[in-house]
Amino acid sequence: xxxxxxxxxxxxxxxxxxxxxxxxxxxxxxxxxxxxxxxxxxxxxxxxxxxxxxxxxxxxxxxxxxxxxxxxxxxxxxxxxxxxxxxxxxxxxxxxxxxxxxxxxxxxxxxxxxxxxxx
Amino acid sequence: xxxxxxxxxxxxxxxxxxxxxxxxxxxxxxxxxxxxxxxxxxxxxxxxxxxxxxxxxxxxxxxxxxxxxxxxxxxxxxxxxxxxxxxxxxxxxxxxxxxxxxxxxxxxxxxxxxxxxxxxxxxxxxxxxxxxxxxxxxxxxxxxxxxxxxxxxxxxxxxxxxxxxxxxxxxxxxxxxxxxxxxxxxxxxxxxxxx
Numbered sequence: 001x002x003x004x005x006x007x008x009x010x011x012x013x014x015x016x017x018x019x020x021x022x023x024x025x026x027x028x029x030x031x032x033x034x035x036x037x038x039x040x041x042x043x044x045x046x047x048x049x050x051x052x053x054x055x056x057x058x059x060x061x062x063x064x065x066x067x068x069x070x071x072x073x074x075x076x077x078x079x080x081x082x083x084x085x086x087x088x089x090x091x092x093x094x095x096x097x098x099x100x101x102x103x104x105x106x107x108x109x110x111x112x113x114x115x116x117x118x119x
Numbered sequence: 120x121x122x123x124x125x126x127x128x129x130x131x132x133x134x135x136x137x138x139x140x141x142x143x144x145x146x147x148x149x150x151x152x153x154x155x156x157x158x159x160x161x162x163x164x165x166x167x168x169x170x171x172x173x174x175x176x177x178x179x180x181x182x183x184x185x186x187x188x189x190x191x192x193x194x195x196x197x198x199x200x201x202x203x204x205x206x207x208x209x210x211x212x213x214x215x216x217x218x219x220x221x222x223x224x225x226x227x228x229x230x231x232x233x234x235x236x237x238x239x240x241x242x243x244x245x246x247x248x249x250x251x252x253x254x255x256x257x258x259x260x261x262x263x264x265x266x267x268x269x270x271x272x273x274x275x276x277x278x279x280x281x282x283x284x285x286x287x288x289x290x291x292x293x294x295x296x297x298x299x300x301x302x303x304x305x306x307x308x309x310x311x312x313x314x
Contacts, residue, residue: 015300018242019293028153028162030145035138038167059259078126083143 126186129177141170144187147267148194154266155198155258157247165201169194184276189275191267195259202251249299257292260285 128136153162167216172193182191250258256278263274264285271289275282 010302011304014304015297018246018300021239021243021246022261022265022293022296024243025154025247028150030149030163030166034145034149034163034166035141038141038170041167042171045171047200055137078239 120281121180122186126177126180126182129174130180131175132177137170137174140173144190144259147187148190151191151267152196152198154262155195156201157251161201165197168193168197169222170195188273189218191263191269194278195263198261199255245300245303246296249296250282250301254296255289257295260288261292261296264289264300 125136125139129140145166149162149166152165152169155160156162157164169190173190178234180186250261253261258272263269263277264271267279271282271285273286278285
């Protein structure tokens with residue numbers, strides 16, 4: 001029990017001794033040539049920024065160009081599909097079907113006869 | 120030269136005014152950043168960022184506080200952002216690493232006996248390590264007050280809080296530091312020499 005108390009006192013003393021160093025914290029100064037290094041870095045960053053900006057400009061322009069090309073392509077495709085389809089009437093459509101699938105329509109007069117004209 | 124003239128020249132992106140601003144404030148900004156990141160190289164890198172940010176956003180400076188106060192604010196923000204991103208990347212350094220680092224390059228040993236010097240270094244490393252674990256505002260207040268020797272009034276201006284709030288933060292910070300240091304000694308089994 002006594003030993004514990006002693007050790008608490010000791011630890012407290014150690015902690016206080018460490019805390020005293022709060023008033024002796026190390027101070028550092030900028031190394032010589034700080035402004036020159038800073039200036040060089042700023043120039044470098046400015047250059048990088050301008051390169052980045054010009055790249056962004058190119059990307060922006062490319063994006064606009066690509067979007068316009070896409071729209072123009074879509075319009076052209078629409079026009080092309082529209083003009084490729086034959087301008088046909090219904091009759092021509094039936095003709096095409098007949099010629100394509102070999103469907104023949106029997107031409108029998110009186111097929112729809114009502115029976116009124118018995119001769 | 121009048122302060123407002125100087126600020127106007129900075130707003131006009133006058134290089135010589137900017138040079139004056141940097142050379143007048145570089146030491147205090149590097150030291151403040153060092154107080155947060157505890158690494159000289161990182162501190163210089165951060166200080167450069169602080170001045171770059173100041174150069175970029177000088178137009179927003181209203182002049183209702185001193186230029187140094189404004190720079191301190193930028194330095195605190197940049198340092199806290201750096202700490203946050205370092206934590207996110209999971210690159211926190213161990214206490215042993217910190218001690219080793221200090222032994223190798225950071226600071227000259229105190230002119231004492233080797234043993235005492237080492238003990239002092241270890242204590243210092245421990246203190247800096249536990250400071251990192253303090254709540255944000257306590258850490259800011261203690262760093263500005265202890266590393267930069269700024270008065271409570273100046274710290275209050277930088278943090279935009281009252282002087283009494285700064286006093287409370289620093290006192291709570293010290294209590295927390297003591298608790299953490301005690302916990303470290305108890306955990307590491309530092310046996311009392313007198314027993």
